[in-house]
Amino acid sequence: PLRYPDGPHDAETLLVNRSTGVRWIVTKEDTAGVYRVPADAGPEATSTLVEVAGVNAPANVTDGVVLRGGRGLVLRTHDIATVYDLPGWQRIGAFALPPQPQGEAITHEHGRALLITSEGLHPDVLRARIPRALWRQLD
Incomplete structure (x- = not known):
């Protein structure tokens, strides 16, 4: 079990950096928070998440993905994707996603290609691309 250090939160985003094993939870609130899961967290005991200070996360994050190789990550809201570098969580920039009824997953x-979808029965799966200018900043 996991516990937030500052009380309960609404969250829909769990991120895993497969290159390092680091895991984060991003809250879905007007002032979003990013919390790191302790490396030694396990099912036997409750672990307290560690807030990642200074992250400028957008409000109402619905999902996110760590890019292959762990070079960066993307957080999405219903209509915007925000790109961050790793490991520092520095915001690189944001771009509009293709319109969807209620964008949820990413x-x-x-390469620069992302797949996105919304909730509901039989939602379309759309392709979006990280703009080249943002992608270059992840190198």
Whole structure:
């Protein structure tokens, strides 16, 4: 079990950096928070999440994905994607996603390509691309 250090939060985003094993939870609130899961967290005991200070996360994050190789990550809201570098969580920039009724999910396909979808029965899966200018800043 996991516990927030500052009380309960609404969250829909769990991120895993497969390159390092680091895990984060991003809250879905007007003032979003990013919390790191302790490396030693396990099912036997309750672990307290560690707030990642100074992250400028957008409000109402619905999902996120760590890019292959762990070079950065993308957080999405219903209509905007925000790109961050790793490990520092520095905001690189943001871009509009293709319109969807209620954009919810995102994953990294390959290169700059992302797949996005919304909730509901039979939602379309759309492709979005991280703008080249933002992608270059992750190198």
